Amino acid sequence: MPIIPFTDAIADSAQFSKRHLLLGNGFSIACRADIFHYGSLFAQADFSAAPQVVEVFKALGTQDFEAAIHALENAASILPAYVPADPSAVATMLDHARILKEILVQTIAKNHPHIPADIPDAKFWACRRFLANFLAGDKAGCVFTLNYDLLLYWTLMHDDMPFGQALELAKNDGFGNDEDAPDADYVVWQGETNAHSASVMFLHGALHLFDTGKELTKYTWVRKGVPLIDQAREALANNAFPLFVAEGTSVQKKTKIRHNAYLYQSFKQFTANAMQGKHCMFIFGHSLAENDDHILNRIGRGRCRKIYVGIFGDPASAWNQQIMLRAQGLAALRSERWPLDVAFYDAASAQVWGA
Known part of the structure; x- marks a missing residue:
């Protein structure tokens, strides 16, 4: 199948009422290939x-x-x-x-930059322009990420370039002030009710989300200003664990998701959007590997009309041919009433972190 430029994919998606984005680890690799890669924390x-x-x-x-x-x-x-x-x-x-x-x-x-300043401003500005396709304007939908690093969060918190038009990105993630400690250096998940209005969801958790046993807290860089390693060490010392899904298989991942209220609500939100017949879904930086079938099959069994899958490098490579086959496999899960159209775009042309 032809590989179209990202701008053409965005133009084509104007036929749908909402655009959603699913991010895989390639999103992080595109920013810092020297430290982000596909191995699990256990393997590293x-x-x-x-x-x-x-x-x-x-x-x-x-x-x-x-x-x-x-x-x-x-x-x-x-x-x-x-x-x-x-x-x-x-x-x-x-x-x-x-x-x-x-x-x-x-x-x-x-395997992670310590502070946002480790990433050049130009990269953040480019990424904000990319995210604006999904979090700004009349086609704005939701951004779902399978990564547990902080790059997406840091990008959403970053200011736009001082010269130029500011981008008003929707960044509600379902967290807000703790009513018992409104001035704390963290915010807490507000529960399922407020989660319905969230536009950014970490499907596998994230390194700034900590389970204290009684609530899920989010350490904010703006309020805390503490490097990642110190933040994690402090939390673990207080028996608060970073919430992320580290298991290897799709079944293991789904089991952990179902046993955590935040993860399960995010999973349900993804499923609900995949069931919208007037919506479309972009996938960037994901190989569509079977260890994420618990997420991907929601698309295959959903009703969204079209997915746009990013392809990086030579489309004829064995790696990319496998991605294309997996994408077609998702379409094959559909009934005749809700067919799924599949398009492939050049991931590099999206310039997610700049040229």
């Missing part, structure tokens, strides 16, 4: 400080750091009731839980 982590903890992940059947840390801490609290004569095991479990927290912090830090 250095466990040399406590190699035994790898067996904890295997025993639990997960790659979720939070699950492993909680398991170690919970086991340490009950083990004395069964093995009272061996306090060393308890001490080892607690020490390994502490080491795992530091491994998580270090892994996050080495």
Whole structure:
């Protein structure tokens, strides 16, 4: 199939009432290919400080750091009731839980810019112009991201260039002031009711969202101004874990999503928009791999009329041919009443982070 320029895809999408955007890891790679890549945090982590903890992940059947840390801490609290004569095991479990927290912090830090100033202003301005296709104007819909880095959040918080027309991007993400602490350096998720008006959703969580056990908080750069590594370390010290879906398979990811109110509400919002027959969906930076079928199949079983899939590089490459086949596979899930049209655009021509 022909690969059209991004501007042509946007022009063609004017026939629909709303444009939505689904972002994959290629969005981040396009900004900083030197640090963002497709490996999971588990695969990138250095466990040399406590190699035994790898067996904890295997025993639990997960790659979720939070699950492993909680398991170690919970086991340490009950083990004395069964093995009272061996306090060393308890001490080892607690020490390994502490080491795992530091491994998580270090892994996050080495794969992410520390502060927004690490990204040139010109990149943010270019990205805001790209996002304006989906978050401004009469076709504005929602932006959904499968990434848990902070690039999208930082871009939405960034000011436009001082010379030129400002872009009024919709950036409601369902978070607001804590009524019990309105001046706090964080905001809290307002729940399902206010989530319906959100225009930006982190489908797999994000590194600035922390589960405190009683509520989901969002650390804001504007209020907190703390580098990512310090922010994560502080939160973990207070037993607040960054909310992100780190599991490998689609089934594992969907399981975690269904067990978290914010993630599940975001998933439902994505599904609801995919069911709108007058809407269209753009996909940028995603390989349509099956480990995200829990999201992608919502499109295939939905009613939105058309998807525009970004293709980077040679369309004839095996990698891109596979993406095209996967996209056609989504169309094949449709009934005759709600056919899905598929178009492919040149991802580089979108100039998401500039030329």
